Amino acid sequence: MSEPVALKLTAKDFKSDQEVRWCPGCGDYAILAAVQQFMPELNIPRENIVFVSGIGCSSRFPYYMNTYGMHSIHGRAPAIATGLSVSRPDLSVWVVTGDGDALSIGGNHLIHALRRNVNLKILLFNNRIYGLTKGQYSPTSEVGKITKSTPVGSADAPFNPLSLALGAEATFVGRTIDSDRKHLQSVLRAAAEHSGSAFVEIYQNCNIFNDGAFEQLKEPGTRDDYLIRLEHGQPITFGKDGQFCVVHPPGGFGLEVRETAATPAEEIVVHDATVADPAYAFALSRLPGFDLRNTPIGVFRSVRRPSYDSVVQGQLADARATVSETPEQQLAGLLGSGDTWTIVG
Amino acid sequence: MTKQIRQLERVVIRFAGDSGDGMQLTGDRFTSETAQLGNDISTLPNFPAEIRAPAGTLPGVSSFQVHFADYDILTPGDAPNVLVAMNPAALKANLTDLPRGADIIVNTDEFTKRNLAKVGYASSPLDDDTLAGYAVHPVALTSMTIGALAELDVSKKDAERAKNMFALGLLSWMYSRPYESTLRFLERKFAKRPELVAANVAAFKAGWNFGETTEDFAVRYEVKPAKMPPGTYRNITGNAALSLGLVAAGVRSGLPVFLGAYPITPASDILHELSKHKRFGVTTMQAEDEIAAIGAALGASYGGALGVTTTSGPGVALKGETISLAVALELPLVIVDVQRAGPSTGMPTKTEQADLNMALFGRHGEAPVAVIAPKSPSDCFHAALEAARIALTYRTPVILLSDNYVANGSEPWLLPEVESLPDLRVEFATAPNGEDGTTFLPYLRDPQTLARPWAVPGTPGLEHRIGGLEKADKTGDISYDPANHDYMVRTRAARIETIPVPDIEVEDPDGDARVLVLGWGSTYGPIGAACRALRQRGLPVAQAHLRHLAPMPANLGAVLRSYERVVIPEMNLGQLAHVIRGRYLVDAIGYNQVRGLPFTAAELETMLEEVLKNV
Known part of the structure; x- marks a missing residue:
């Protein structure tokens, strides 16, 4: 194989001619700009990139990307993208979805795409609210959320999207934040390099219906003490002065946060995204509470497993490897198979 | 002893037994032997949704009816001439369909006190006058099978299970069927267990020899080959023909076929069949649900494949939103609905035509799609090609309305030349x-x-x-x-x-009919048989059959208006009649039944005779 030709695309090449119509101040703008700026790095011709979305504010995303795109129906993007990806392994297929789209109406398709390990890059914009329908609570809203549809507080416990993805056997799971372009792009890069399903949760601010939902993670005064920036191969410490760390207490199932000063260095967990047992990444996903303290961002898990696409394409290739006839000859053979009889005129 | 040989024009045999007795297989093999002989054939399997209902009970009865003749026939026959009843439940469940004088072959070994009690027989119908007027042939099928296999190295259970082959051997002898294909079939089926090949072959031969030697069967029958157009034939079910039609559509369009499907009775066999044809570039995906199945198919169509999804009524209901999306996206998509009796789970293994409204109108917004319906098992092949042609040429979803009757029924199929199939290149x-x-x-x-x-x-x-x-x-x-x-x-x-779409054709041989019978889908056979019977009696009646339900043929209105009466028999409560009345302002009469079974030719003949009297 020859070296790929550098396409020399820029962010501008990925901007469509459509006027972007999210509310002013929406976190989606930052994500769109970050994605458009990141795309040239892939060095994939625009025509080979497809964005598929469902319904919701985030799902308008494909209209603004100058690639192929489909704005489909509520919750079904992973299913539609699966059919596309499996039948067209030459394409780079991205799914853009939200917390309502992916985790409520489309929950079934999401978990099955992940367990199949379809070669999709799934970006879930999580703003913990229904924006497009004007402010109902979502499956990631905290318990007791007061919204138009829950005037005395929501009664149901939310999903933790990363825990859910890990429970569904996802091979790549990451989290990032709309306002941190550099970090967002680093996670996109890792997701794009992953073969199989890559699930990326992006904390996204809805400034109209749930403003400030992730404020502690963004505010310069709090963010360093709240955020755990996962780095593969590095001990997990965080805080303004690295004063906190993550340990795996003996006898327990999960991970806990300690003060670094009081913890022997060898007890601090060294982050390894390639651990085969999803229990480790799951434990990471359970660290934050709903006050957002101890929120890990970065790549939680990245393991190798054959993608559904490659297995299906492999079966097709095997079946065709021995075929020497033309399709018409094969068809004639197939139609005339089984017990036949001939009537002579 | 030399047996008398009697010629018959047509015979209807029904094999009935417990769902574990292998009656579908037995019927299938008998059909295949009969096809080899060149008779025209039509079959009707009838089985419960339960995989194994409690043994020996009425809900557990499974049957397979085969009609064969020395002329071309249109239906699996209204009433059997011969019933093979493997147990008391099979006898009781089928006796009401049997005209007096019919032959009944019963497996006497199963007529135990316990089995009789299970179906509410106080005394054995073999001993009282329940079967008066029938030609009853009591045969100790189970014990004779076990006896015939005594020398073989098989368990008693396996020996007992071969009793269906004894029955097949006996019937094959009675109707002078060639059995080589059955022996070959058994060798293939049990290739990994040679002892079962030996057991089943021995059981088959024991049944054959029993017929030849016992005095109870004094007559052997022959049904001469039917006069059919020259060519190579195979016997095919609707689901198999539909699958092959989709493979053919892939070949003729040069596009990969992508099937997204979720298992559902009675459509699953299409998924099974297509999953075997990967060498044609056919991808099958068993999706997580009906919605994902059509979503994946639409995604594949978007990527340049021929996207197909196969299901039954409940599945179409779930797919509605995605069909509407496909209408908006204007992409090719074939949606196969093998209709079954509804609403809800209804009767999953029984036939009905009650999804027509849903196919035509069952979506939000103005979301028109093309709808076509095959009229017979072999027509499913051509209907699939036609659905693909419309979908690919006009970039639209097409709903193909099959039903359980054509899907599982079978008939001889004159194999088409591949070059004669439509060119579907896009x-x-x-x-x-x-x-x-x-x-x-x-x-x-x-x-x-x-x-x-x-x-x-x-x-x-x-x-x-x-x-x-x-x-x-x-x-x-x-x-x-x-x-x-x-x-x-x-x-x-x-x-x-x-x-x-092609103009609708009217079959009115003498051109003097005043009444037109309009049908669609699987009612073609029974309507045709009823019309023939009436014409033979000198009663003129015209038949027209709709294959394209959306759009409808351009000449349909003119055809309908040229008759004094239009009768529309349907296995629903009048869905096509409603459309016809609304569209053409024709005062059509419906004839409707929803028993989960196809019309009999006889009931349609009676109904039409009444209509003719009043014109």
Whole structure:
């Protein structure tokens, strides 16, 4: 194989001619700009990139990307993208979805795409609210959320999207934040390099219906003490002065946060995204509470497993490897198979 | 002893037993032997949804009816001439369908006190006058089978299970069927267990020899080959023919076929069949649900494949939203609905035609699609090709309405020459179509077909976005413009309504009929048989059959208006009649039954005779 030709695309090449119509101040703008700026790095011709979305504010995303795109129906993007990806392994297929789209109406398709390990890059914009329908609570809203549809507080416990993805056997799971372009792009890069399903949760601010939902993670005064920036191969410490760390207490199932000063260095967990047992990444996903303290961002898990696409394409290739006839000859053979009889005129 | 040989024109045999007795297999083998002989055939399997209902009970009875004749026939027969009853439940469940004088072959070993009690027989019907007027042949099928296999190294259980082959051997002898294909079949089926090949072959031969030696069967029958058009034939079920039609559509279009499906009775066999044909580039995906199944198929169509999804009524209900999306996206998609009795789970293994309304109208918004229905098992092959042709040419979802009767029934199929099948090649868009030479307009239509360009991802310069939001004419951009929406709704309707479909043909041999019977789908056979019977009695009646339900043939209105009476028999409560009355202002009479079974020719003949009297 020859070296790929550098396409020399820029962010501008990925901007469509459509006027972007999210509310002013929406976190989606930052994500769109970050994605458009990141795309040239892939060095994939625009025509080979497809964005598929469902319904919701985030799902308008494909209209603004100058690639192929489909704005489909509520919750079904992973299913539609699966059919596309499996039948067209030459394409780079991205799914853009939200917390309502992916985790409520489309929950079934999401978990099955992940367990199949379809070669999709799934970006879930999580703003913990229904924006497009004007402010109902979502499956990631905290318990007791007061919204138009829950005037005395929501009664149901939310999903933790990363825990859910890990429970569904996802091979790549990451989290990032709309306002941190550099970090967002680093996670996109890792997701794009992953073969199989890559699930990326992006904390996204809805400034109209749930403003400030992730404020502690963004505010310069709090963010360093709240955020755990996962780095593969590095001990997990965080805080303004690295004063906190993550340990795996003996006898327990999960991970806990300690003060670094009081913890022997060898007890601090060294982050390894390639651990085969999803229990480790799951434990990471359970660290934050709903006050957002101890929120890990970065790549939680990245393991190798054959993608559904490659297995299906492999079966097709095997079946065709021995075929020497033309399709018409094969068809004639197939139609005339089984017990036949001939009537002579 | 030399047996008398009697010639018959036609015979209807029903094999009935417990669902574990292998009656479907037995019927299938008998059918295959009969096909080899060149008789015309029509079959009707009838089985419960339960895989193994409690043994020996009425709900557990499974049956297979085969009608064969020395002339061309249209139905599996109204009433059996011969019933093979493997146990008391099979006898009781089927006796009411049996005319007096019919032969009944019963497995006496199963007529125990316990089995009789299970079905509410106080005394054995073999001993009282229940079967008076029938020609009863008591045969100790189970014990004779076990006896015949005594020398073989098989368990008693396996020996007992071979009793269906004893029954098949006996019937094959009675009707002088060639059995070589059955022996070959057994060798293939039990290739990994040679002892079972030996056991089943021995059971078959024991049954054959029993017929030849016992005095109870004094007569042996022959049914001469039917006069059928020359060519090579095979016996085929509707589901198998439909599957092959989809494979053929892939070959003739040069496109990969992508099937997204979720298991559902009675459509699952299409998924099973297509999963075997990967060498044709057919991909099958067993999806997580009905919605994902059609979603994946639509995604594949978007990528340039022939997307197909197969299901039954409950599945179509779930797919409705995605069908509407496909209407908006204007992409090819074939949706196969093998109808079963509803509503809800209904009777999953029984037939019905009650999804017509859903196919025509069952979506939100103005969401017209093309709808076609095969009229017989072998017609499923051509209907699948026709569905693919319309979907690919006009870039539209097409609903193919099969039903359990054609799906599981079988008939001889004259194999078509591959070259004679329609050419389904399509042209993908490859270059910008805007006047400036650089712009791509995804909704700029072909003036003839009203189809929009099919620009598949991977094509440089044609990057575009499509979606469920209303689109501006030509550009495909999001549009809330009132006039544009009105135009797009009307255009989507027009592009279905203007699809050219063949004129409806009327069968009225003498041209003097005043009554027209209009049918659609699987009722073709029983309606045709009833009309023939009436004509033979000198009662003129015309028959026309709708294969295209949307759009309807251009001449349909004129045809309907040229008769004094139009009768529409349907296995629903009048869904086509409703459409016909609304569309053509024709005062059509419905004849409706929803028993989960096909019409009998006799009931239609009686009904039509009444209509004729009043014209």
